Amino acid sequence: MSKINTDTNEESTMLEIDNLHVSADDTGILRGIDLDVDGGELHAIMGPNGSGKSTLAKALAGHEAYEIDEGDVTYKGKDLLELEADDRAHEGVFLAFQYPVEIPGVTQMTFLRTALNSIREANGKDPMSAGEFLELAREKLDELDLPEDMLKRSLNEGFSGGEKKRNEIFQMAVLQPELCLLDETDSGLDIDALQIVADGINRMREDEDRSMVLITHYERILEYVEPDHVHVMLGGQIAKSGGPELAEKLEEKGYDWIEEETGIQRSPQQAEGALTS
Amino acid sequence: MTPPESKTIEEIADEDYEHGWSMDIPATEAPKGLNEEIVEYISEENDEPEWLKEWRLKAYNHWTEMEEPDWPNVEYPPIDFQDMKYYSAPEAGEEEDAPESLDEVDDEILEMYERLGIPLGEQKRLQGVAVDAVVDSVSVATTFKEELEDMGVIFCPISEAVQDYPDIVKKHLGSVVPITDNFYATLNSAVFSDGSFCYVPEGVECPLELSTYFRMNAEGTGQFERTLIVAEPDSYVSYLEGCTAPARRDHQLHAAVVELIAKDNAEIKYSTVQNWYPGDEEGEGGVYNFVTKRGKAAGRNSKISWAQVETGSAITWKYPSCILAGDGSVGEFYSVAITSRHQQADTGTKMIHLGDDTSSTIISKSISADQGQNTYRGQVKINEGAENARNRSECDSMLIGDECGAHTFPYIDVENPTAQMEHEATTTKIGEDQMFYLEQRGLDEEDAVRMIVNGFAEEVLDELPMEFAVEARNLLGIKLEGSVG
Ligand SMILES: Nc1ncnc2c1ncn2[C@@H]1O[C@H](COP(=O)(O)OP(=O)(O)OP(=O)(O)O)[C@@H](O)[C@H]1O
Numbered sequence: 112m113s114k115i116n117t118d119t120n121e122e123s124t125m126l127e128i129d130n131l132h133v134s135a136d137d138t139g140i141l142r143g144i145d146l147d148v149d150g151g152e153l154h155a156i157m158g159p160n161g162s163g164k165s166t167l168a169k170a171l172a173g174h175e176a177y178e179i180d181e182g183d184v185t186y187k188g189k190d191l192l193e194l195e196a197d198d199r200a201h202e203g204v205f206l207a208f209q210y211p212v213e214i215p216g217v218t219q220m221t222f223l224r225t226a227l228n229s230i231r232e233a234n235g236k237d238p239m240s241a242g243e244f245l246e247l248a249r250e251k252l253d254e255l256d257l258p259e260d261m262l263k264r265s266l267n268e269g270f271s272g273g274e275k276k277r278n279e280i281f282q283m284a285v286l287q288p289e290l291c292l293l294d295e296t297d298s299g300l301d302i303d304a305l306q307i308v309a310d311g312i313n314r315m316r317e318d319e320d321r322s323m324v325l326i327t328h329y330e331r332i333l334e335y336v337e338p339d340h341v342h343v344m345l346g347g348q349i350a351k352s353g354g355p356e357l358a359e360k361l362e363e364k365g366y367d368w369i370e371e372e373t374g375i376q377r378s379p380q381q382a383e384g385a386l387t388s
Numbered sequence: 389m390t391p392p393e394s395k396t397i398e399e400i401a402d403e404d405y406e407h408g409w410s411m412d413i414p415a416t417e418a419p420k421g422l423n424e425e426i427v428e429y430i431s432e433e434n435d436e437p438e439w440l441k442e443w444r445l446k447a448y449n450h451w452t453e454m455e456e457p458d459w460p461n462v463e464y465p466p467i468d469f470q471d472m473k474y475y476s477a478p479e480a481g482e483e484e485d486a487p488e489s490l491d492e493v494d495d496e497i498l499e500m501y502e503r504l505g506i507p508l509g510e511q512k513r514l515q516g517v518a519v520d521a522v523v524d525s526v527s528v529a530t531t532f533k534e535e536l537e538d539m540g541v542i543f544c545p546i547s548e549a550v551q552d553y554p555d556i557v558k559k560h561l562g563s564v565v566p567i568t569d570n571f572y573a574t575l576n577s578a579v580f581s582d583g584s585f586c587y588v589p590e591g592v593e594c595p596l597e598l599s600t601y602f603r604m605n606a607e608g609t610g611q612f613e614r615t616l617i618v619a620e621p622d623s624y625v626s627y628l629e630g631c632t633a634p635a636r637r638d639h640q641l642h643a644a645v646v647e648l649i650a651k652d653n654a655e656i657k658y659s660t661v662q663n664w665y666p667g668d669e670e671g672e673g674g675v676y677n678f679v680t681k682r683g684k685a686a687g688r689n690s691k692i693s694w695a696q697v698e699t700g701s702a703i704t705w706k707y708p709s710c711i712l713a714g715d716g717s718v719g720e721f722y723s724v725a726i727t728s729r730h731q732q733a734d735t736g737t738k739m740i741h742l743g744d745d746t747s748s749t750i751i752s753k754s755i756s757a758d759q760g761q762n763t764y765r766g767q768v769k770i771n772e773g774a775e776n777a778r779n780r781s782e783c784d785s786m787l788i789g790d791e792c793g794a795h796t797f798p799y800i801d802v803e804n805p806t807a808q809m810e811h812e813a814t815t816t817k818i819g820e821d822q823m824f825y826l827e828q829r830g831l832d833e834e835d836a837v838r839m840i841v842n843g844f845a846e847e848v849l850d851e852l853p854m855e856f857a858v859e860a861r862n863l864l865g866i867k868l869e870g871s872v873g
């Protein structure tokens with residue numbers, strides 16, 4: 112977990128996104144994102160459905176369906192966009208998925224141990240034995256109040272919505288990444304589960320170098336997990352940034368006022384979606 | 389780490405058949421072509437009794453009247469049956485001086501098996517697995533022979549069984565797959581050269597895995613082995629065959645026949661890891677694997693279980709089947725078939741329910757990548773007299789890429805209203821999202837594919853004997869390298 116460019120002035124910048132344009136299926140989605148995340152910071156990103164929040168997270172994690180049209184992303188002083196998805200993971204990038212994928216027949220134990228060991232190997236560490244892994248996994252399961260048989264079950268298969276989300280946090284706790292991108296991990300959780308997940312996130316924040324980008328629709332999680340910055344995405348751009356008070360204002364007033372204030376539009380289908388919802 | 393873009397499919401295809409080498413082993417061969425003299429020659433080379441020679445000639449004469457089947461969903465140019473050799477025996481393994489012990493087995497053959505990862509030597513051999521090694525037409529070595537004999541289990545080349553246990557052989561040979569059964573089985577009956585014979589006496593549960601490793605080495609030679617397994621009442625045996633062949637420009641024909649007979653309360657578990665040479669990236673060369681495998685669950689509460697991992701061959705055409713004759717008998721078929729590049733597979737099973745309270749399970753997993761074509765063809769037949777028969781079939785196909793194909797042809801024929809049938813079929817594509825999920829957690833592309841495919845095939849791989857499950861898992865991964873992404 113050491114920082115790379117300790118001898119530069121930007122010592123604490125972990126992630127620097129500069130004018131990022133991203134498209135999928137030849138349609139532009141992100142239109143010039145600028146965002147700096149310093150080591151130890153937690154940034155919350157809010158914004159209406161379809162504004163591009165998940166696209167940003169997946170593009171940062173290296174999903175091949177998302178084409179980078181323009182812009183730069185520097186992570187720990189390196190060009191992040193040069194790296195394949197697995198290399199980004201080896202460098203400490205973790206994405207908690209909005210929709211965790213089911214992989215039938217693959218036990219979580221096999222999967223997670225393979226993942227952990229490929230990250231360790233890439234960082235010059237010895238692989239963890241099954242015994243050591245089990246000890247680590249048990250400790251983390253316990254913290255997240257998850258049953259041990261979670262390890263024996265097929266990855267995400269048949270997990271309830273809430274279990275899937277908690278499971279993402281469990282994986283994060285085992286892998287101990289440096290940059291955590293959490294995409295709506297709080298959606299679909301009951302009140303107790305929300306508290307457990309928030310505690311999990313806060314435990315990870317005890318490491319002062321670790322940064323987090325937390326995508327959410329609800330101000331509630333931000334009461335448990337205090338953000339340093341709050342951003343609002345609209346139509347593929349960051350339309351407004353502020354502190355925790357911005358989230359409270361959104362909870363009260365919705366997004367229309369930002370549209371009016373900034374002149375940034377949701378795309379037509381997004382506007383339609385907002386009408387019907 | 390190499391980015392996936394830098395490897396072309398062709399380059400990977402070239403490296404991925406690791407058993408594609410051949411060795412120069414002096415051999416005794418029959419000339420090309422097939423006629424009565426060749427059939428007699430094979431019989432004489434094996435020093436066979438008159439009845440068997442007659443049996444072969446009868447098959448041959450029947451075969452000349454038969455037509456090659458054209459119903460499988462596979463395409464290949466016509467085979468010239470006069471343009472191949474029907475017998476090739478590596479000299480060290482010839483009948484007259486068959487090795488008494490492994491010390492007498494030719495060094496080159498030991499070396500060949502070492503390279504295949506099947507050490508035959510005393511110190512190195514696989515724990516708990518007795519191996520019969522077959523090169524081209526003949527068996528060259530059998531391990532753990534004495535240990536098996538102490539239990540009364542006979543495990544030897546079928547050519548030897550013909551000499552030493554003629555009564556058992558005569559009684560069972562052709563009793564499950566009659567010599568007139570089908571074009572390739574009939575051809576095999578005429579020209580089969582060697583293969584394994586296994587006899588488990590009443591009440592014996594064979595503690596060793598019995599295994600045959602088939603290797604085609606000589607060029608232009610067909611391989612026609614014949615396997616016969618007889619399990620007497622209350623016995624159990626688990627048998628595994630593995631197969632490899634060198635990379636050759638020409639197609640090689642492999643037309644085997646396997647017959648299993650399980651008597652009262654007996655169980656035979658037959659597993660295959662088939663990795664014959666699949667041909668190159670253009671579809672040149674590769675083995676034609678046209679095989680007839682059938683088991684008869686003859687006794688009450690007997691059980692026949694087939695598990696197969698089919699990864700090789702240019703064309704595979706096989707339907708390991710169960711005739712559930714005994715009341716309460718059980719038939720199982722677990723299959724994983726992979727077709728990549730230009731491979732074609734038409735495989736499945738037949739479950740013929742004759743007895744009361746018989747039950748069968750079919751789990752078929754097909755994986756197609758590149759231009760591979762994979763067909764599941766399965767028949768479940770419940771005879772009129774079979775009361776309370778049950779069948780459960782599950783056929784799942786996985787597609788990798790857009791150029792491959794998966795086809796499912798289930799034939800269900802129920803003549804008794806008390807039957808309970810369950811059939812399920814699914815087709816899935818390895819999703820970009822599944823790949824991304826695993827890669828996001830740090831797995832490279834190959835490990836990600838391996839994991840998804842192994843997960844898909846898990847239910848079947850679980851059925852393989854432990855010693856071979858690991859090999860099979862690796863094989864699935866190797867087969868698909870470079871097919872995704
Ligand atoms: N792979 C893709 N191909 C085509 N269009 C896509 C793809 N991924 C996202 N989009 C489109 O891009 C837009 C932004 O999607 P994205 O998932 O980033 O939104 P979001 O802000 O995460 O929304 P939500 O709050 O509903 O999760 C949407 O209009 C979506 O349909």
Ligand SMILES: [Mg+2]
Nearest residue numbers: 164165166209
């Ligand atoms: Mg989203």
